[in-house]
Amino acid sequence: MLRLLRPWLRPLARAVTYTRWLHLLMGMVVAVVCAFVFTGLHSPSPAEWALTVFVVPVPLLVAAAMVPAVRRAEGLQARLMLFPGAHARVSTRDAHARVRDAHGHEDPGVSTAPAASWRDRGRTAVWLVLRLEAGSAMWFLTTQLLGYSLALVDSSAEEPDQSGLLLPTTDWAWANALLVPVPALALLGVVVVAGKGMALAARRFLGPSPAERLAALETRTEQLLQRNRIARDLHDSIGHALTVAVVQAGAARAAGDPDFSDRALEAIEETGRAALEDLDRVLRVLREEDREASAAPTLADAERLLDSARASGAEVDVEVSGPVERVPGPVSREGYRMLQESLTNVLRHSGPVPVQVRITVDGARLDLSVRNALPPGRTATGRAGSGLRGVRERATLLGGRATTGPHGDDWRVHVELPLG
Template sequence: MVRLLRPFGRAVTYTRLLHLFIGIVWPSMWLFVREAWWIWLVAAAALAPAALVPAMRTAEGLQARLLLTGHRHDHGSTDIVVAPSASWGDRGRLVVWLEARLLLGYATVTCVAQLLFGTVHLLSAPFDRDFEEGGLFTLAGRGWWNVLLVPLLLVALAVTVVASGHLITALARRLLGPTPAERLAAMEERTEQLLERTRIARELHDSIGHALTVAVVQAGAARAARDPAFTDRALDAIEETGRAALEDLERVLGILRESERPVSSRPTLTDADRLLESARASGAKIDIELTGPLDTVPGPVSREGYRILQESLTNVLRHAGAVPVGARIAVADGTLTLEVRNPLTADIPGPGRGSGLRGIRERAALLGGRARTGPDEGDWQVHVELPLS
């Protein structure tokens, strides 16, 4: 019983009925001027050219979202689009929608009105009240037993309201829904959003993870050295790395707040000196080899290359400590090659173990490149190749 009555406790049940009423208001007004059946034919004919206007699809989509699904424009369901008509197929479906809405609206309003008329007629019959003719049906006599038929009419009225609401909503999703091209575009947009969220997560992992790793290594080294001069250098390194991490954090949060904000302020491989100095200050002995013009590397490749180098050095400091590191950055033959090698040592467990290497491989794959990580001739190697085109 509760399940049967649940639709009548939802506002959308009544807004769907209102949607059907609105669709026949304007031809109904003509009936007050002249009552003739052909007015409905004129109304149906007038809807066809109206559907050819591209903005009509937007108006119908907004109204359907608000009244049929209960969603507003900015939080609406993707089952009903609000974009203007872009093709003759869209216009054709809109013509069918307007005609179906008019026909279903007329049938629903007629049934609801007649069921209400019949209910009032049955209720008034025991009181010997004369009721104006005009309904689809009337009962002879004025017996008290007529009241017993009222529940049947109320059930029929409830079924009409709920069924017509479900039917008009199904028609809206079918005729005002997205075309295959629009579904593909929405899927691509959703994919871009997910990729952007993944990229931001990697940005935070690489930047903040690097800063925390440097701070932990420097603090531990300063405590072990017990040298005031070394402690001062360690604090300077922690301060510089922390400031850079705060800049990265503010930039990433700015991207989250402003989706149109450009990413050109992200560091590139031309800023690698700051990264190398931070790692050297943490005790790593870095031997860097640069080949080719870094300033000619395209922005997206250079920015991702910087993050790959940052994550590689962070892994060295986190898992190997202060060891000799060989780094090579080469630009040649349309390819950017990044390689970081360090001696294999006992792995040091730490938070986020493995996610950094996965991020390196994901960055390379998104740019159409490839990455190899793992032991190689007694060293741990990160080797990445990124196409420049």
């Protein structure tokens, strides 16, 4: 029996039920003030109550809705009382950027930004009038049902006071005693249903406007792009460091020369230190610290990559043409990562083979070409891994293009990027 009643009793144990009840009753405050100010009566008639509920306050509420800050205040109040919990205190920007917060609560979908358009003001006006009418109805039901429950209690001892109540008590004391909890339970049921209805209405009338949704979508897109960019940076940086370390360690073990082993360990140390710097920079971005993260490497720092490849035994032939230092920051940083991934790809799949690197800045275009000989007995399949796919993705995002694959007896990565 308890299992069957549990779904019906669960809302009664939740704080949100009673905060929604209070939120509904607060909507009646304007009508109460108008009743005492407009009529000047201590006991207004039903017609006067109707006038103060449905006529007098409406223009005042519509005028208040024209103030942009009112929408913000209503949104904050709705978040705290209709959707209580940790998520109710999430900022507007973050709340619309994700469906659930860190505690697993659902995003309430209520904006806390001031009204930015007449459409927002109109929706706020409808919301305020809805709060007034719903609050008046809840106030009436609360006083009627709670008053009736108290009248049933009094009827068992003396003649109950039923003034203002629409429902009469019975003439049997035992029947009145049995009926005492019924009005209270009925009121709680109405509160649960009305509270859910107000929550839905808050999402409808206080939800983000199209402009806010577009801004949230742009923020979310930017976050996804940044995470994708960070993932590619980590893949290129850490992958390059590990590839150099593996190649150097294998070469040192095969050589058996203490001097060569010292040089190999030095190269591994330098490459690892550079990778740690990149990792620290990325972690600072992820942690969103107040201090600025160290700048990402650019093509001006390409010599570090070339030295690392040479230290791994590759014969690197480099030719740089044009003012590389004048390449715009985003293009230069992405060009560095593409060069890093290309050299990593050479060391990982071909080993220490001759490599030709050509960097050309010509007018409004940057050309980057990395070409390496295939080791004896190995033929190019034309298939590329995730690293070279990342090179093509980077080039596409910058409005350029990248081609990877066999070129005669060699393997070539060729990138063309616009500087504009």
